[in-house]
Amino acid sequence: MLYWAIVCLIVAVIAGVLGFGGIAGTAAGFAKILFFIFLVLLVISLVANALRGKGPKP
Template identity: 85%
Template sequence: MLYWAVVCLIIAIIAGVLGFGGIAGTAAGLAKILFFVFLILLVISLVVNALKGRGPKM
């Protein structure tokens, strides 16, 4: 998911440079949403792992 957030951010930057403001805004908004969803899922995963008492897999 973080990969797609970075891809959308790059698309937004390229579209902004080329003058496509609407597409750039949409792509930047999508990248922002994906990034925050990634952060929320990361925190949930860390909390669940901590509550289970398991260490990281090696």
């Protein structure tokens, strides 16, 4: 999912440089939504691992 957020961000930057405002705004918004979903899933995963008492594997 982080991969798709980065891809959308790159598309937004390229579209912004080329002057496609609507496409850049849409891609940037989509990338932002995917990024925040990724962050929420990361926090949920960290909390779940902490509650189970397992740390990261070395």
